[in-house]
């Protein structure tokens with residue numbers, strides 16, 4: 001999918017730090033019935049601004065006592081984005097279900113780090129909220145944050161191995 005998201009933090013690519021990738025710690029997450037970490041953890045300072053990665057609509061604001069703390073979920077044309085570990089009560093005062101947020105606008109303030117995840121619409125347009133993929137339907141956001149993270153563009157599909165050059 002050709003999707004280029006804004007950074008969820010107002011940091012330059014050089015200042016972005018990945019703490020934990022998608023799929024890491026399979027052993028720990030197997031206890032939760034998952035194949036691994038189901039998002040991307042980014043370093044964030046307490047109180048740091050967390051912003052929408054694309055235009056979207058607020059579909060969930062809640063405090064998850066199981067570990068994610070304050071979480072906000074936005075619905076987008078392509079799927080959903082989720083921001084977790086926010087500072088409690090740090091969502092804007094007019095933030096509610098159906099509130100429209102534009103790319104780069106405030107979603108919440110970071111508590112510790114930011115847990116960021118995306119859930120992409122399937123070919124038929126629906127969202128998979130089951131655990132069929134082993135990550136509760138969440139997808140790895142890294143491929144869509146390459147520019148925000150200052151990573152080189154995804155390599156093109158591997159070309160057939162060229163014949164080894166004969167020594168002159």
Ligand SMILES: [Zn+2]
Pocket residue numbers: 020037039040041114115116
């Ligand atoms: Zn996380």
